[in-house]
Amino acid sequence: MKISELSRRSGVSIPTIKYYLREGLLPTGTHTARNQAEYSENSLRRLLLARALISVGGLSVAATGKVLRAMDEPVTLLKSLGLAHYALPSPFPAEAHEDVDEKFVAEAQALIKAAGWELVGDTPYIECLAAGQKALSLMGVDWTAEGLLPYAELAHATARLDLDQVAGFEDRMAIAERVIVRTVLLEPVLATLRRLAQEHEAAQRYPRSDQLARESDTE
Amino acid sequence: MKISELSRRSGVSIPTIKYYLREGLLPTGTHTARNQAEYSENSLRRLLLARALISVGGLSVAATGKVLRAMDEPVTLLKSLGLAHYALPSPFPAEAHEDVDEKFVAEAQALIKAAGWELVGDTPYIECLAAGQKALSLMGVDWTAEGLLPYAELAHATARLDLDQVAGFEDRMAIAERVIVRTVLLEPVLATLRRLAQEHEAAQRYPRSDQLARESDTE
Numbered sequence: 121m122k123i124s125e126l127s128r129r130s131g132v133s134i135p136t137i138k139y140y141l142r143e144g145l146l147p148t149g150t151h152t153a154r155n156q157a158e159y160s161e162n163s164l165r166r167l168l169l170a171r172a173l174i175s176v177g178g179l180s181v182a183a184t185g186k187v188l189r190a191m192d193e194p195v196t197l198l199k200s201l202g203l204a205h206y207a208l209p210s211p212f213p214a215e216a217h218e219d220v221d222e223k224f225v226a227e228a229q230a231l232i233k234a235a236g237w238e239l240v241g242d243t244p245y246i247e248c249l250a251a252g253q254k255a256l257s258l259m260g261v262d263w264t265a266e267g268l269l270p271y272a273e274l275a276h277a278t279a280r281l282d283l284d285q286v287a288g289f290e291d292r293m294a295i296a297e298r299v300i301v302r303t304v305l306l307e308p309v310l311a312t313l314r315r316l317a318q319e320h321e322a323a324q325r326y327p328r329s330d331q332l333a334r335e336s337d338t339e
Numbered sequence: 340m341k342i343s344e345l346s347r348r349s350g351v352s353i354p355t356i357k358y359y360l361r362e363g364l365l366p367t368g369t370h371t372a373r374n375q376a377e378y379s380e381n382s383l384r385r386l387l388l389a390r391a392l393i394s395v396g397g398l399s400v401a402a403t404g405k406v407l408r409a410m411d412e413p414v415t416l417l418k419s420l421g422l423a424h425y426a427l428p429s430p431f432p433a434e435a436h437e438d439v440d441e442k443f444v445a446e447a448q449a450l451i452k453a454a455g456w457e458l459v460g461d462t463p464y465i466e467c468l469a470a471g472q473k474a475l476s477l478m479g480v481d482w483t484a485e486g487l488l489p490y491a492e493l494a495h496a497t498a499r500l501d502l503d504q505v506a507g508f509e510d511r512m513a514i515a516e517r518v519i520v521r522t523v524l525l526e527p528v529l530a531t532l533r534r535l536a537q538e539h540e541a542a543q544r545y546p547r548s549d550q551l552a553r554e555s556d557t558e
Contacts, residue, residue: 175422175434176474204507206533211527237539240547252528255395259387260521271525272532274497279536283544284513285481295385297397301478303537306490308430309471310533311526313494315424316464318522320456321502326417328459
């Protein structure tokens, strides 16, 4: 298809598509005539994926390029998943990663062990977890492996749902794309669901119309 | 305490504290002498909270001010929780909120109903959820209430854990602060735990060292 059709089918403007092409987010089309290029269904899929990572996942164009190129590496599915996963930005701002000492890394590892997780790659998420635990400890929230284990178990159940959804697909690239899409797009959806569920739970547990005295009575 | 002690105990620099004071993130101290002010334990707690929302939650200074002022409203606990909650930034980038049509809002409401959640306030999170469902639908991921219900149930279990942690506290402000701290700080922790659990699950389900042909065999 021509770039105009690529734009129409994806809903992404032609200048944005050209920008993504320059940044290496999409494979360049096949040149058929001067100033004309043909794009494949694969380009369309990549474009939709890039757009979703940027506009919903909030990834930068540079981070998106890193994820997409990682998925293209000619390696096994598991390795390709890992590379794409590790190319995602940390869930924490850079500042939270400063001065995270060994005590927190050790407790992050203890939590992973308690959850029974076997990690094969050189995952950056142990350090992310440690950064989060440090932040919790500064705010007086239980940051220990024991305290966080119930949350880890719910995260594990969530990850099982994620992987269940890609079972049955056989194409390595299709699986990697689907896992990355789910990882990135569902992250804000899950955060939203948790906030809604908190509102429901708070309304169940605390009275609607009274003052502090009565609130303490009902606890 | 003097500003120097406030800085030492919080780990936040004096210029940053002064900036937060100007932005209304902290109550101004009690003036005791020319160019001297006394700060309370309450100021320290507020400062730690502001710092955590900014450096770990990734909130802007303006968004942080909005959350902190919402918590100070002289209303019931439930209302105060709601105000602080609604002052949090959306989990989605602004772009994801564009052109979300009624179809998605209706399905967001169907999901909330299916989950059994009763929402008392005028929550902004129904629209956030609809924005997420639209993004999922564009990427061919199941975005229906039925498809997302298992995720909603896990989010509900997570919210129960969150609220369990504040049970027993009686002070309205202490509860509101604790809920907000947990909501914001645990969001990236939960995202990290899910990514780690995905790595474990992927390693369990897909072989480590072989090519596409064998990968499909084992599915």
